Amino acid sequence: xxxxxQMEGPVTLSEEAFLTINCTYxxxxxxxxxxxxxxxxxxxxxxxxxxxADDKGSNKGFEATYRKETTSFHLEKGSVQVSDSxxxxxxxxxxxxxxxxxxxxxxxxxx
Amino acid sequence: GAVVSQHPSWVICxxxxxxxxxxRSLDFQATTMFWxxxxxxxxxxxxxxxxxxxxxxxxQGVEKDKxxxxxxxxxxxxxxxxxxxxxxxxxxICSGTGAMGFLGSEQFFGPGTRLTVL
Numbered sequence: 001x002x003x004x005x006q007m008e009g010p011v012t013l014s015e016e017a018f019l020t021i022n023c024t025y026x027x028x029x030x031x032x033x034x035x036x037x038x039x040x041x042x043x044x045x046x047x048x049x050x051x052x053a054d055d056k057g058s059n060k061g062f063e064a065t066y067r068k069e070t071t072s073f074h075l076e077k078g079s080v081q082v083s084d085s086x087x088x089x090x091x092x093x094x095x096x097x098x099x100x101x102x103x104x105x106x107x108x109x110x111x
Numbered sequence: 112g113a114v115v116s117q118h119p120s121w122v123i124c125x126x127x128x129x130x131x132x133x134x135r136s137l138d139f140q141a142t143t144m145f146w147x148x149x150x151x152x153x154x155x156x157x158x159x160x161x162x163x164x165x166x167x168x169x170x171q172g173v174e175k176d177k178x179x180x181x182x183x184x185x186x187x188x189x190x191x192x193x194x195x196x197x198x199x200x201x202x203x204i205c206s207g208t209g210a211m212g213f214l215g216s217e218q219f220f221g222p223g224t225r226l227t228v229l
Contacts, residue, residue: 004154036220043115043204043220044155089154098145099218101154 002027006090006102013080014110021075021105023064023090031092033057033066033073034099038087047075047088082109113139115207117221124195125229132190132224134205140185141207145218146178149202161188195228202226 007022025031032051036044048057053068062077073090090102114137124130134144143162147155159175161167161182169175177199179191188207192199202225206218 038220041222043117043222044206045220046217098157098160099155103152103154 002031002092002094002100004090004092004100004102006088006105008103009087009105010108011105012108012110015082016079017109019075019077019080019084019107021088021090021107023073023075023102025071025073025090025092027071027092027094027100029094031094033064034091034093035062035064035073035075036089036091036101038089038104040086044089080107080109082111085109113137113207113209113219115141115205115219115221117203117205117224119224120222121225121227123227123229126196127194129191129193130195130226132192132203132205132226134188134190134207134221136186136207136219139207139209139219141188141219142185142209144182144188144205144207146180146188146190147204147206149204149223155204158190192226195226197228200226200228 003026005024034049035047037047038044048059050057050066056065064073064075085108087104087106089104091099093099116135118133146158149155158173159167159169163185167180182188202223204223206220
């Protein structure tokens with residue numbers, strides 16, 4: 001079946017560092033890809049998404065590009081802030097089917 | 112984005128008792144609600160999907176008689192864990208979507224409920 005694999009956390013960085021969280025997927029067909037973020041004590045929020053190959057999703061300084069050739073959707077940010085500390089989930093979805101999540105990556109940014 | 116709340120956020124119960132978790136969409140009508148379960152350091156696993164006024168559709172391997180889901184209104188869904196046992200201890204998360212064309216098909220997630228069964 002379809003699956004999503006994220007880099008294992010936790011990830012700890014200093015403020016203003018460059019962030020990459022790797023995400024690869026296995027799926028038949030043409031899924032849409034998502035990054036969700038969960039801040040402490042809150043529900044998951046959609047951070048960005050891409051619906052077809054070579055699409056780039058972006059939001060709040062974060063970016064991810066849908067790479068079909070490498071089946072990847074890595075999350076990047078050029079300069080992280082303490083407020084970016086959260087758990088990040090990569091996910092895929094095909095049409096009306098259910099969301100399939102990766103295991104989540106906890107990110108901690110130190111001042 | 113739209114807001115979903117869950118109550119309680121944390122519950123401890125004795126083995127053999129039942130626990131009800133509420134999920135409410137606060138500022139939109141959730142025609143479809145989803146219930147997920149998350150184990151430590153693991154991904155969210157979909158348990159069931161429910162449409163308002165209909166019986167829930169359970170994922171393979173989820174016991175429908177143990178995890179009772181009710182979606183009686185467009186703003187409230189409940190998950191009741193019946194005769195809970197320690198292996199049911201987990202983090203339960205709900206989400207909701209509005210009618211197609213309204214808010215798109217994006218799912219809006221609640222903050223989760225941590226259940227600990229002693």
